[in-house]
Amino acid sequence: MIKPMHAIQIFVIVGLITLVGNWVGMDQINPIDAAMGMLILLVLVFIGWWLSQALPINLPPIVFVSILGILATTPWTPGSAWILSHTGNISFLATTTPVLAFAGISIGKDLDKFMELGWRIIVVALVVFTGTFLGSAVIAQVMLRLTGQI
């Protein structure tokens, strides 16, 4: 179990790293301009994380955090335009970089096992992409027929 104080500490540190990436990266947004947007995201993150720990339902924090993010920004949410004007200063790509840096470092210890995936994972990936596309196309076709659209 992680204490709330430690969770906040980690969220803030990763938030700061993200702000630096957001600054030196493609969009070059000054951290001072982006600070409020990050603060909003961190509040959503902390509430969502806390809910996943406090509620008796066993769901991962990402479910709560994503729902909070959606609810905070629907057109019917009071103040959503203000929230979006600030979160818009954080680029989505900038939020992905530190996470994958942690992931890379952590995979480092299993690099041998990772390399063993080799060419076989490429074959699986191609079948994955094909399956996603064809599966959706078949169901869409059937549904459009059933609902009389085509």
Added chain:
Amino acid sequence: MAENEVVERQFTHNWKLYGIVLVLTIIGELIGVRSFRVGPGTALLLPMLYALVIGMFLGPRFIKIASERDMSDASPLIVLSVLILVAKLGTTIGPNIPQLIGAGPALLMQEFGNLGTLILAMPVAVLLGFKREAIGATFSNAREGALAIIGDVYGLDSPEGRGVLGVYICGTLFGAIYNGIMSGFVASLNVFHPMAIGMASGVGSASMMSAAGGAAAAALPESADLVLTFAAASNLVTSATGLYMMIFIGIPLANFYLRVLTGGRE
């Protein structure tokens, strides 16, 4: 309890690790997004990919910057740091909720088509000798949300984590190109209605959707707008419902399917 506290201190207070991640982030962002055209599609190299790949080689056996401890401390931090990404994702979906509601039942139903991934790919993965890796590799088309979920449920340093990261890397490197070629080809067969091809092109990744939708639109010039509209709408629905689809259907089904295919051995 006291022992837990010590373990917790270690991973939450590993300042060197935060420093390494900061440097990887800066390096990744400075290199920036690089794209190059390959056939009908575009290959995209993103900052996160550089951070991931450089991070993988920091260990004692290669660049010797990250210690064994740093590598194991990084694992729980993925699950916490990914929440910022997820919050940002949520705020990009919220404003589009009205369009999604308007988009209709066909659009929602075809999300189940993403399970075609599992049905086709899991047997292939098992035949190629994958075990638990097959879960991560085939339960979805392995975009960012899938990494977050597998990281949360199994950890990215687990076999499931290696599976999802493997397909994720392949997708980042040549997913757009492959989807472009395939969707142009399938569209040209005239088996599916352009609306269905459009919906199938929205797989929850902007680059894959652009490539697949663009190629299909080029293959069906008289229905180009129809294809692109439905591709964008479907992509939106996928990014909104994908997380829940993967958590509540994808992972349980993948586990069940793997047990069936391996006769209960995995």
